[in-house]
Amino acid sequence: MFIPGMLFLGACCCQEDVVVAPEVIPPPSVELGDIFFDYDKSELRAEAVQQLQKNFDWMKQNVTGTLIVEGHCDERGTNEYNMALGERRANAAKDYMVNIGADPARMQAVSFGEERPFALGHDEASWAQNRRAHFVGQGAAAPAPAAK
Amino acid sequence: MITCGMNSGTSKGVITSLLLLWCLFLSPFFLHAEEQGEYIAIRKQGGGKIAVVLDRSAAKGGKESEWAREFDKTVKDGLVFSNLFTILPPPSNVRAGSDGKGGSVNFGALSSVGAEVYAGGAVSKKGGKVNIDMEVYDTFGTKLLLKKSYSGKEEQLRSLGHAFSADLIELLTGKKSFFGSKIVFISSKSGSKEVYQCDFDGYGVEQVTSFRSISLTPVLSPDGRYLAYTSYTSGRPTLYIKNLHDNKVSSVAKNGVSVDPAWRNASELATTLSFEGDQEIYLVRPDGGIARRLTNSKGIDVSPTFSADGRQMAFVSSRNGLPQIFIQDMQSGLTRRLTYSGRYNTQPSWSPAGDKIAYSTWEKTGEINIFVINADGSGLKRLTSGVRENESPSWSPDGSMIVFTSNRQGGKKLYVMSSNGENQRRLLQMDGDQMQPSWSLFR
Numbered sequence: 001m002f003i004p005g006m007l008f009l010g011a012c013c014c015q016e017d018v019v020v021a022p023e024v025i026p027p028p029s030v031e032l033g034d035i036f037f038d039y040d041k042s043e044l045r046a047e048a049v050q051q052l053q054k055n056f057d058w059m060k061q062n063v064t065g066t067l068i069v070e071g072h073c074d075e076r077g078t079n080e081y082n083m084a085l086g087e088r089r090a091n092a093a094k095d096y097m098v099n100i101g102a103d104p105a106r107m108q109a110v111s112f113g114e115e116r117p118f119a120l121g122h123d124e125a126s127w128a129q130n131r132r133a134h135f136v137g138q139g140a141a142a143p144a145p146a147a148k
Numbered sequence: 149m150i151t152c153g154m155n156s157g158t159s160k161g162v163i164t165s166l167l168l169l170w171c172l173f174l175s176p177f178f179l180h181a182e183e184q185g186e187y188i189a190i191r192k193q194g195g196g197k198i199a200v201v202l203d204r205s206a207a208k209g210g211k212e213s214e215w216a217r218e219f220d221k222t223v224k225d226g227l228v229f230s231n232l233f234t235i236l237p238p239p240s241n242v243r244a245g246s247d248g249k250g251g252s253v254n255f256g257a258l259s260s261v262g263a264e265v266y267a268g269g270a271v272s273k274k275g276g277k278v279n280i281d282m283e284v285y286d287t288f289g290t291k292l293l294l295k296k297s298y299s300g301k302e303e304q305l306r307s308l309g310h311a312f313s314a315d316l317i318e319l320l321t322g323k324k325s326f327f328g329s330k331i332v333f334i335s336s337k338s339g340s341k342e343v344y345q346c347d348f349d350g351y352g353v354e355q356v357t358s359f360r361s362i363s364l365t366p367v368l369s370p371d372g373r374y375l376a377y378t379s380y381t382s383g384r385p386t387l388y389i390k391n392l393h394d395n396k397v398s399s400v401a402k403n404g405v406s407v408d409p410a411w412r413n414a415s416e417l418a419t420t421l422s423f424e425g426d427q428e429i430y431l432v433r434p435d436g437g438i439a440r441r442l443t444n445s446k447g448i449d450v451s452p453t454f455s456a457d458g459r460q461m462a463f464v465s466s467r468n469g470l471p472q473i474f475i476q477d478m479q480s481g482l483t484r485r486l487t488y489s490g491r492y493n494t495q496p497s498w499s500p501a502g503d504k505i506a507y508s509t510w511e512k513t514g515e516i517n518i519f520v521i522n523a524d525g526s527g528l529k530r531l532t533s534g535v536r537e538n539e540s541p542s543w544s545p546d547g548s549m550i551v552f553t554s555n556r557q558g559g560k561k562l563y564v565m566s567s568n569g570e571n572q573r574r575l576l577q578m579d580g581d582q583m584q585p586s587w588s589l590f591r
Binding site for chain 1: 341362364365378383384385404405407408420422425427448450451464466470471492494495508510516539540583584
């Protein structure tokens with residue numbers, strides 16, 4: 001069986017302490033995903049809850065990893081109000097994950113209002129894409145020992 | 149012609165009846181004498197524009213004539229911008245028999261072209277400086293209203309022109325104008341959103357920040373000492389307060405969003421913070437310290453704006469669902485809803501010169517339009533319509549004009565209009581998007 005992170009060089013022929021080479025860490029099997037919101041809402045949809053569970057799994061796999069939870073809005077409405085709305089979306093996502101066991105110290109909610117749209121169109125298809133909480137994983141250093 | 153004997157010592161009653169007669173028959177406004185020869189024109193409500201003849205300033209030629217042309221243009225542009233005047237060309241014989249200096253004013257010629265006010269002067273070089281001697285006459289009363297000299301360096305010519313324009317408007321309307329005020333705003337010209345500022349008339353654009361981040365919602369303190377703005381330089385939207393005297397910057401060191409500040413006075417501003425969970429409005433000191441919390445409701449509270457006396461605050465709240473504008477009494481904390489028309493009302497701006505609040509409504513048609521409403525909820529009036537999205541209204545310090553953002557010609561650009569919605573036009577030509585203008589209270 002493959003043992004990630006441990007590759008012994010010349011272990012069979014040297015009597016001295018062996019040098020342990022750093023190993024490339026395989027990518028985590030769970031990937032972060034965005035969640036989407038209804039117009040002017042920061043309440044979580046049913047499918048969002050499923051994705052948040054997966055994002056929590058990512059945190060469990062990446063024990064030293066941290067998450068920035070970005071709250072975004074579509075271009076409609078006014079910038080200042082959307083700054084607040086974006087934060088409510090980010091907080092709704094973060095709060096749910098904390099409730100199911102995520103460490104709040106490893107998560108930071110940041111609102112981008114309507115400042116950083118993903119889709120650049122001016123129609124409902126684009127707007128629906130832009131009403132989201134986006135998750136940025138940082139410092140995913142090593143897989144958890146328990147992960148199998 | 150009826151002459152107003154302003155300095156004759158006639159009893160007030162006689163003056164009043166003379167003025168009334170004169171006002172009724174001859175002019176949409178009349179001049180009222182104060183004791184020390186100070187005149188204030190009180191314009192009848194709805195009275196038209198003031199017909200003024202701006203004479204070419206006399207000069208001896210060379211550099212002085214160049215100065216005169218620039219001064220005259222600055223004054224004319226400023227008066228046009230104010231939208232208070234009908235500017236008439238000077239009749240050819242306005243200074244009958246003069247050599248360009250000191251000739252007596254031909255009031256007959258002025259009256260025949262319908263001028264109510266005549267302004268003219270002379271530009272000269274005195275001690276290495278620009279010296280401008282200006283005179284203003286009431287052409288019907290043939291009275292000298294103002295005689296004043298303006299002096300400064302060559303590079304201050306525009307300021308001198310604005311100083312005279314400000315004096316002229318204060319003389320004729322009794323109100324301080326916006327000359328000397330600044331507008332701060334956000335522009336994406338450089339590729340990222342930065343703070344810029346310009347003069348009241350769009351001249352002299354300067355870039356204020358160079359963070360290459362996102363900067364938002366700049367606003368100058370009433371005394372011009374501080375600039376407050378939100379920036380993402382730390383990775384999240386944080387409120388910064390920059391002392392423009394010593395360039396020291398303080399920030400509100402709290403987690404969560406911190407956006408859209410408004411000054412209550414020179415030493416207090418309000419902003420939305422969310423470190424206690426919900427987005428609430430707090431009073432903050434210029435050093436970044438929190439003075440006290442102002443709102444307490446479930447949902448978003450954002451975008452404070454204060455009455456001129458600082459006793460009342462209008463703001464946006466989603467406490468009833470979609471965003472509406474509310475007014476809170478600062479002492480009692482009592483809050484009432486101001487807007488009932490329209491489903492999405494945001495961006496309130498309280499006039500510094502009266503109990504009027506401008507705001508933007510996102511309408512069913514998809515347009516965003518600017519409205520104005522009295523603080524008691526009466527007098528609702530739409531100021532823009534039929535031209536896409538019009539947002540972020542901010543009043544001039546005298547309350548006579550509103551600067552706002554519109555994408556009526558494509559990208560978001562800055563526009564100005566009179567407080568009644570008339571005379572909407574571009575403020576400045578500039579690359580990129582321009583947004584979130586805020587007109588300074590100082591001038």
